Amino acid sequence: MRKYSVFAVAREAMRGHKGWEAQWTSPEPRKEYDVIIVGGGGHGLGAAYYLAKEHGITNVAVIEKGWLGGGNTGRNTTIIRSNYLYDESMDIYEHSLKLWEGLSQDLNYNVMYSPRGVMMLSHNVHDKQSFQRHVHANRLYGIDNEWLTPQQAKDFVPVLDISASARYPINGAALQRRGGTARHDAVAWGYARAASDRGVHVIQNCEVKGIRRGPDGAVTGVETSRGFIGAKKVAVSASGHNSVIMAMADVKLPLHSVPLQALVSEPMKPIFPCVVMSNSVHAYISQSDKGELVIGAGTDQYNSYSQTGGLQIITHTLDAICELFPMFRRVKMMRQWGGITDNTPDRSAIQGVTPVKNLFVNCGWGTGGFKATPGSAHLFAHLIARGEPHKLAAGLTLDRFRTGRLIDEAAAAAVAH
Amino acid sequence: MLLIYCPYCEEERSELEFRHGGDAHIARPTNIADITDEEFQDYFFLRDNPKGLIFERWRHIHGCGRFFNAARDTVSDKFVMSYKAGEPKPNLSGEPTATEKTVETYEATEGTAK
Numbered sequence: 001m002r003k004y005s006v007f008a009v010a011r012e013a014m015r016g017h018k019g020w021e022a023q024w025t026s027p028e029p030r031k032e033y034d035v036i037i038v039g040g041g042g043h044g045l046g047a048a049y050y051l052a053k054e055h056g057i058t059n060v061a062v063i064e065k066g067w068l069g070g071g072n073t074g075r076n077t078t079i080i081r082s083n084y085l086y087d088e089s090m091d092i093y094e095h096s097l098k099l100w101e102g103l104s105q106d107l108n109y110n111v112m113y114s115p116r117g118v119m120m121l122s123h124n125v126h127d128k129q130s131f132q133r134h135v136h137a138n139r140l141y142g143i144d145n146e147w148l149t150p151q152q153a154k155d156f157v158p159v160l161d162i163s164a165s166a167r168y169p170i171n172g173a174a175l176q177r178r179g180g181t182a183r184h185d186a187v188a189w190g191y192a193r194a195a196s197d198r199g200v201h202v203i204q205n206c207e208v209k210g211i212r213r214g215p216d217g218a219v220t221g222v223e224t225s226r227g228f229i230g231a232k233k234v235a236v237s238a239s240g241h242n243s244v245i246m247a248m249a250d251v252k253l254p255l256h257s258v259p260l261q262a263l264v265s266e267p268m269k270p271i272f273p274c275v276v277m278s279n280s281v282h283a284y285i286s287q288s289d290k291g292e293l294v295i296g297a298g299t300d301q302y303n304s305y306s307q308t309g310g311l312q313i314i315t316h317t318l319d320a321i322c323e324l325f326p327m328f329r330r331v332k333m334m335r336q337w338g339g340i341t342d343n344t345p346d347r348s349a350i351q352g353v354t355p356v357k358n359l360f361v362n363c364g365w366g367t368g369g370f371k372a373t374p375g376s377a378h379l380f381a382h383l384i385a386r387g388e389p390h391k392l393a394a395g396l397t398l399d400r401f402r403t404g405r406l407i408d409e410a411a412a413a414a415v416a417h
Numbered sequence: 418m419l420l421i422y423c424p425y426c427e428e429e430r431s432e433l434e435f436r437h438g439g440d441a442h443i444a445r446p447t448n449i450a451d452i453t454d455e456e457f458q459d460y461f462f463l464r465d466n467p468k469g470l471i472f473e474r475w476r477h478i479h480g481c482g483r484f485f486n487a488a489r490d491t492v493s494d495k496f497v498m499s500y501k502a503g504e505p506k507p508n509l510s511g512e513p514t515a516t517e518k519t520v521e522t523y524e525a526t527e528g529t530a531k
């Protein structure tokens with residue numbers, strides 16, 4: 001792998017940009033791998049990278065039905081934060097946030113992590129009490145989060161309407177300054193390039209059709225659209241399709257898949273300095289480096305794999321955006337998309353062993369999986385390599401739905417889904 | 418937005434009038450205090466989450482207020498049919514129907530109510 005640097009850019013500029021090589025290779029699948037990861041999104045590619053980097057396991061394939069990052073990794077609002085309420089959640093999201101901070105250097109790939117701040121608006125007494133509880137819990141745990149008065153919030157986001165006559169008056173806000181955004185495609189591409197460089201096979205356009213198991217019940221490989229591929233371990237990280245893949249091994253999960261929509265506006269000059277979320281009126285918004293406003297809407301109420309969603313969901317969000325930021329009323333929306341999210345009953349992710357030997361699952365990240373990408377991938381690699389969860393992910397096991405140790409994380413979505 | 422046929426009102430209405438009620442035909446164990454943790458997990462948390470045909474409950478909350486069931490394709494979101502609560506799960510697969518009687522404590526009586 002040729003290292004990316006300012007010198008590489010200068011060198012290629014001199015020779016007409018003819019020397020850039022493919023970022024990752026597309027090899028023919030081997031007959032057998034030590035580990036097969038199903039799902040070529042950020043979590044799966046990242047897990048392959050950390051398996052190679054930290055556990056020395058390089059005989060690994062990532063199998064992806066479509067193209068890299070074509071699922072939820074490329075269909076989200078790219079928000080990063082770690083201001084969750086419970087220890088189990090704070091552990092994993094803070095671990096992730098710390099990895100985000102050094103990810104571009106680690107991967108030699110600019111993932112454009114931008115700690116521009118994530119602000120959560122409070123509109124009523126209940127919001128205020130709830131957010132202040134989060135602020136205190138975070139600070140006690142060593143995670144930055146602070147309470148702002150309406151004026152302090154306006155100083156940070158000048159376009160905020162804090163007047164008493166606003167339809168949704170603002171009585172304060174919680175701000176995590178290290179939160180922010182990153183470039184979602186670059187996360188998938190950066191992990192794929194770095195993993196491929198360490199010998200991982202990235203196999204695109206290859207759909208998993210079945211999971212083959214031996215006489216003792218342990219997995220022996222996967223049936224794919226390109227034939228059978230053997231594996232000593234299979235790790236599933238297929239986002240909205242986790243239930244479908246795991247059903248191939250007769251494992252039933254506590255998941256329901258629903259579309260989550262987002263949309264972006266026409267590009268504009270820099271106007272919006274951070275990420276602003278409002279739970280009460282259901283809206284979150286940021287501005288990408290291209291200048292587009294990135295707006296997140298809610299989930300549909302019914303199970304669906306349609307990768308679309310109801311129009312009433314996005315109009316509801318835009319209604320709120322227009323009330324909070326009246327100057328955006330005439331902005332045109334350019335694109336809208338829906339991603340299929342897999343949600344658990346307690347809104348916390350599942351990462352752990354399954355009843356099937358050598359089969360691992362990473363699922364249930366629901367509406368907030370992007371921010372978890374490096375942390376989840378890092379801990380998932382540990383789980384796959386060692387066969388037992390890392391201590392930071394010990395609470396996320398599948399058996400919590402039997403034991404009752406749920407992680408009832410209301411903050412999992414900063415807005416109510 | 419979906420158009421949903423309410424089998425009680427006997428007309429298609431906008432999705433805004435309805436509330437989704439999760440999977441249909443999940444029988445609550447009659448001996449709920451005696452079942453094991455595994456059985457409770459299976460009943461309470463684990464779901465098929467199918468890609469394709471799903472049987473689900475809806476409530477016409479801003480209309481007649483009643484629960485009913487529907488069969489829908491989760492890829493196209495197209496409804497196959499909707500039917501009154503308490504009616505047996507329709508056999509849309511062409512396979513022989515199961516003979517085991519499902520216990521649906523609330524819906525069993527709701528279906529015949531006028």
